[in-house]
Amino acid sequence: xASVSIRNxxxxxxxxxxxxGVSIDIQDGEFVILVGPSGCGKSTLxxxxxxxxxxxxxxxxxxxxxxxxxxxxxxxxxxxxxxYALYPHMTIAENMSFALRLxxxxxxxxxxxxxxxxxxxxxxxLLGRFPRQLSGGQRxxxxxxxxxVRDPKVFxxxxxxxxxxxxxxVQMRTEIKEMHQRLxxxxxxxxxxxxxxxxxxxKIVVMHDGIIEQIGAPLDLYDNPANMxxxxxxxxxxxxxxxxxxxxxxxTTDGGDRLPLTGRVSAASDGRPAVYGVRPEHFRLxxxxxxxxxxxxxxxxxxxxxxxxxxxxxxGQVGAGRExxxxxxxxxxxxxxxxxxxxxxxxxxxxALAHLFNPDTGLRL
Amino acid sequence: MSRPLRKLLxxxxxxxxxxxxxxxALLFFIWMLSLSLKFEIDNGAYPPILIPDRFAWKNYTxxxxxxxxxxxxxxxxxxxGAATLFALVVGVPAGYGIARMRAHKSAxxxxxxxMTPGLSFLIPLFLLFQWLGLLGTxxxxxxxxxxxxxxxxxxxxxxxxxxxxxxxxxxxxxxGATRWQIFAKVALPIxxxxxxxxxxxxxxxxxxxxVFGIVLASRETRTLPVAVYNMLSFEQVSWxxxxxxxxVVTLPVLILTVAAQRQIVAGLTAGAVKGG
Numbered sequence: 174x175a176s177v178s179i180r181n182x183x184x185x186x187x188x189x190x191x192x193x194g195v196s197i198d199i200q201d202g203e204f205v206i207l208v209g210p211s212g213c214g215k216s217t218l219x220x221x222x223x224x225x226x227x228x229x230x231x232x233x234x235x236x237x238x239x240x241x242x243x244x245x246x247x248x249x250x251x252x253x254x255x256x257y258a259l260y261p262h263m264t265i266a267e268n269m270s271f272a273l274r275l276x277x278x279x280x281x282x283x284x285x286x287x288x289x290x291x292x293x294x295x296x297x298x299l300l301g302r303f304p305r306q307l308s309g310g311q312r313x314x315x316x317x318x319x320x321x322v323r324d325p326k327v328f329x330x331x332x333x334x335x336x337x338x339x340x341x342x343v344q345m346r347t348e349i350k351e352m353h354q355r356l357x358x359x360x361x362x363x364x365x366x367x368x369x370x371x372x373x374x375x376k377i378v379v380m381h382d383g384i385i386e387q388i389g390a391p392l393d394l395y396d397n398p399a400n401m402x403x404x405x406x407x408x409x410x411x412x413x414x415x416x417x418x419x420x421x422x423x424x425t426t427d428g429g430d431r432l433p434l435t436g437r438v439s440a441a442s443d444g445r446p447a448v449y450g451v452r453p454e455h456f457r458l459x460x461x462x463x464x465x466x467x468x469x470x471x472x473x474x475x476x477x478x479x480x481x482x483x484x485x486x487x488x489g490q491v492g493a494g495r496e497x498x499x500x501x502x503x504x505x506x507x508x509x510x511x512x513x514x515x516x517x518x519x520x521x522x523x524x525a526l527a528h529l530f531n532p533d534t535g536l537r538l
Numbered sequence: 539m540s541r542p543l544r545k546l547l548x549x550x551x552x553x554x555x556x557x558x559x560x561x562x563a564l565l566f567f568i569w570m571l572s573l574s575l576k577f578e579i580d581n582g583a584y585p586p587i588l589i590p591d592r593f594a595w596k597n598y599t600x601x602x603x604x605x606x607x608x609x610x611x612x613x614x615x616x617x618x619g620a621a622t623l624f625a626l627v628v629g630v631p632a633g634y635g636i637a638r639m640r641a642h643k644s645a646x647x648x649x650x651x652x653m654t655p656g657l658s659f660l661i662p663l664f665l666l667f668q669w670l671g672l673l674g675t676x677x678x679x680x681x682x683x684x685x686x687x688x689x690x691x692x693x694x695x696x697x698x699x700x701x702x703x704x705x706x707x708x709x710x711x712x713x714g715a716t717r718w719q720i721f722a723k724v725a726l727p728i729x730x731x732x733x734x735x736x737x738x739x740x741x742x743x744x745x746x747x748x749v750f751g752i753v754l755a756s757r758e759t760r761t762l763p764v765a766v767y768n769m770l771s772f773e774q775v776s777w778x779x780x781x782x783x784x785x786v787v788t789l790p791v792l793i794l795t796v797a798a799q800r801q802i803v804a805g806l807t808a809g810a811v812k813g814g
Contacts, residue, residue: 244711245711252708256705
């Protein structure tokens with residue numbers, strides 16, 4: 174177990190900078206998830222921690238020891254790859270014990286460790302088989318077993334669940350979290366799936382275009398996003414962004430609707446353009462609210478998602494064009510509803526849970 | 539047209555096409571077999587006879603009698619065996635290095651060595667071997683067969699190593715393996731089907747090579763193709779023994795290919811990566 178300290182790390186290929194100065198502190202035993210859209214540099218950063226990618230600038234330290242020039246084999250880390258990367262010519266037991274055999278560990282010790290890991294992951298009956306004889310989920314478990322057997326300082330996961338089907342993904346999510354609670358090994362986990370990030374992490378690092386947008390606990394990011402990118406990325410369905418301006422004691426949308434604000438933000442200057450951010454579950458029915466036409470109703474059983482088109486005083490009433498689609502809002506209700514497409518509902522956001530963003534910088538006001 | 543009939547016609551069409559494509563090689567073999575089992579009188583007969591009334595097994599026994607055939611067989615075995623072994627020892631790591639370092643230029647250089655006509659460097663090499671006192675041994679032929687075998691092995695192995703997933707080696711790297719251990723314990727076992735293919739092609743090309751042998755071999759160091767050629771040159775063309783000798787020369791390569799076919803087809807990498 175160990176801490177990992179990433180200081181001002183950069184990565185460039187030629188003149189193209191992929192990672193533009195990133196600093197993260199990972200405590201001993203912490204489960205940290207790097208999340209972001211594809212191409213944001215999260216996998217590259219993980220590979221730099223692993224030593225599979227050279228570091229162009231800054232330092233990576235494991236347990237206060239700078240490892241920039243330490244080869245992967247001497248970093249005492251274990252990595253789980255997206256496509257499992259199991260050695261096809263070795264049995265499951267051989268796959269799991271490969272690292273120990275390289276270190277000339279005693280046979281009895283290897284057997285004990287493999288058995289323990291197999292026990293944790295329920296791989297016992299499969300130890301004599303070859304990877305090609307296993308299903309996707311089993312292979313993924315073997316890849317994790319290979320990491321556990323090592324008893325490394327740090328676990329690295331590179332999108333380990335992306336190749337699994339939806340149901341298995343949820344199950345493995347729980348298993349990985351359980352495994353971490355049991356072993357308490359420092360873990361860095363890369364995913365593009367914000368649900369994985371929200372459900373598993375102690376700490377989430379949201380990355381975008383090679384920089385860190387925000388670091389924080391899952392619910393902290395959800396409740397207090399630092400900017401529009403984080404606000405839009407964390408949470409599903411995504412937060413609604415309504416452009417408009419601050420004026421008087423409230424917010425006026427570009428469509429002409431009035432939305433309420435709490436005292437703390439309405440002190441901002443009058444007429445200033447802003448973006449009103451409200452999560453889909455933070456709308457409620459209100460007689461004095463904005464009028465919107467129901468476009469689509471999507472019941473999931475536990476909740477209902479609705480896509481609405483605000484009518485507004487200035488909004489185009491006839492022929493919904495592309496412009497109007499951008500103005501569509503998502504509303505998530507716990508209750509079931511009899512609303513039909515074409516009906517008009519009146520909804521209002523909960524001002525205490527709404528956010529205001531600067532439309533130019535994207536930062537929260 | 540009914541469905542079963544259509545299916546049947548499709549199959550028949552396919553069979554005809556396959557037969558047409560394979561027939562040159564197949565008929566050639568059948569005729570060779572026929573020649574080797576006929577007496578000279580039948581071999582020259584018109585219209586040609588495919589299956590004779592009497593089989594001339596004598597053709598096969600004669601090649602093993604007067605011609606030191608076993609010595610030439612042994613020579614061929616040593617030359618091909620040594621040239622292929624050296625080629626694998628050198629070519630497999632070389633192919634790995636070129637594939638991993640993406641050194642495609644050096645691969646092209648090796649290809650050029652292969653494309654140069656053998657005769658252009660045979661004479662200088664002959665003089666060199668003479669000066670080294672190696673003529674009369676099998677060494678000149680072993681060395682010069684490397685010109686054939688090494689490029690084949692390297693080129694096949696480049697292709698093979700390039701398709702093995704990089705993640706496997708990265709996983710080994712993280713697991714604590716050194717460069718050499720990664721090669722020996724991960725890359726090499728996975729490349730086994732590739733090595734088998736390289737081995738077989740190397741053996742075939744070396745075994746059948748004629749030009750190098752005819753220039754460099756003396757009476758005692760002849761390889762099989764040269765020995766077969768020499769059967770032609772005495773007093774008359776005796777088709778029967780010639781065809782029998784040719785078949786015997788081809789047989790080891792044929793058996794090898796058939797035996798190792800399963801190895802070639804077996805996708806050992808299945809299961810390494812998703813869908814792999």
